[in-house]
Amino acid sequence: MEKWRGKLVWITGASGGIGEALSKAFWKKGANLVLSARRASELERVCRELGPAPGQSVMSLVIDVAETEQASGWVRQVMGVYNQVDVLVNNAGVSQRSYATETSLDIDRRIMEVNYFGTVALTKAVLPYMLKAGSGDIVVISSISGKFGFYLRSAYAASKHALHGFFESLRMEVWKEGLRVMLVCPGKIRTNISLNALTSDGSAHGVMDQAQNAGKSPEALAERIIRGLERGEEEVNFGGGEMKALWIKRFFPRLFSSLIRKQKPE
Numbered sequence: 001m002e003k004w005r006g007k008l009v010w011i012t013g014a015s016g017g018i019g020e021a022l023s024k025a026f027w028k029k030g031a032n033l034v035l036s037a038r039r040a041s042e043l044e045r046v047c048r049e050l051g052p053a054p055g056q057s058v059m060s061l062v063i064d065v066a067e068t069e070q071a072s073g074w075v076r077q078v079m080g081v082y083n084q085v086d087v088l089v090n091n092a093g094v095s096q097r098s099y100a101t102e103t104s105l106d107i108d109r110r111i112m113e114v115n116y117f118g119t120v121a122l123t124k125a126v127l128p129y130m131l132k133a134g135s136g137d138i139v140v141i142s143s144i145s146g147k148f149g150f151y152l153r154s155a156y157a158a159s160k161h162a163l164h165g166f167f168e169s170l171r172m173e174v175w176k177e178g179l180r181v182m183l184v185c186p187g188k189i190r191t192n193i194s195l196n197a198l199t200s201d202g203s204a205h206g207v208m209d210q211a212q213n214a215g216k217s218p219e220a221l222a223e224r225i226i227r228g229l230e231r232g233e234e235e236v237n238f239g240g241g242e243m244k245a246l247w248i249k250r251f252f253p254r255l256f257s258s259l260i261r262k263q264k265p266e
Contacts, residue, residue, distance in 0.1 A: 001223075003230060005030030008145030009084045012065055012122065013092035015042035018141060021218035022089060024050060025226055033058040034078050034085075037092065065092045065118030066110070071125040079129060087229070088126050088154030089139040090119040095147070095160075095197035097205040100154035107202050108155040115159035120166055134178040137229055140167050144187045146241065148249055148256075151265035156197075171234065180232065184225055185246075187239020209266050216240055 009026045012021040015037035027050045035058060037043050043060045050058060063074055063081050078085060093115045098107070123138055131137030136199055146160030164183060171181035194209040205218055228236040229248050237243055249256040 002030070002225075007031045008034065008078075008084050009085040009087040009089065009124075010034040010036065010078060010085050010209045011089040011091055012036045012063070013141075015039045015047060016046075017193065018186070018189060018221060019089070019091040020046050021222035022091065022225065025219070025222040026087075027051075027053060027058070029226065030056065030058055031087075032082065034061055034082070035059070036061045036063045036074075038062065038064050056083055065122060066113040068113070068117050068121035071121040074122070075125040075129070084133065085126050085129055086135065087137045087139065088123065088130075089141070090123060091139075091141040092118060093141065094156075095193045095198040095205075096154070096156040096199075097152045097194065097207075098200035099152060102157065102200040104200070105201075107200065108158075110202065111155040111198060112159050112162070115156070116162045116166075119163060123167075123170075127179075130179055131174070131177050136179045138167070138170075138179065138181045139184060139225065139229070140181070141184050141186070144185050144237075144242065144246070146183070146185055147246055148260070150260070151263065157171065180234075182225075182228060182234055182236065184228075184236045184238070185219075186216075186221055187237075187242040188212055189218055189221055189239070190215045191218055211242075211266060 004026060009031045011019050011022050013024050014035035023046055027033060027171050035043055035046060040062045047060055059075060069168040094111060096111055140163055142163050143160045146164050149157040164243055165179050167183055190213060194205055194207060194212045197205040199205055216239055224236060224238050233247050237246060
């Protein structure tokens, strides 16, 4: 706990799922928190459920990461209260459930604005403060879809692939300055991501994927992420049997292509 006591951890997408689990895990380890999401009521619920902890504090900051022009203002608000950001967890994002041929370019752009540009904008706004401090951890919640594409995920997979390109490059540029970048690639995690995924017309999918519902718990992933930070890991891959696909794709790409095409679109 001593490693995290007094540290300021800023988590986006903190109103549920992985973000909520990370919020509660860091809180138990003694960190101060800034929790951000679009839904004020859900953020308030998460804050209430943290429970009392003498000497710790939590700030609720309602934001929509797609409003990238406001990123610098959000960071100034946080710095005005805490004067530090030790860990930035870029978790906010939206998934997809629609075929590429049926999805308008507007939906592709919307997914990229949230998952890629929103993450990059907030990171760039925080970077000067971390660089001045000479330390800081940037955590990016990507996906197994950041490693390979899948049915109904063309824009989502593209946005996650883009994150890898940007943040692997950033890691190289800032490591001498004392900053660390960790990419997290979950497989199936038991969250509402499929319920909120965008369909071809931009409406919510509204269906819980069976595989998603049978996935690993967000609490288990949160503990794994924190352990990865403590170990200084650059990438965390976490999930169930679906994670074997990473190994197959790397060493047997033709077999991977044959197997992935046989999967059920969901």
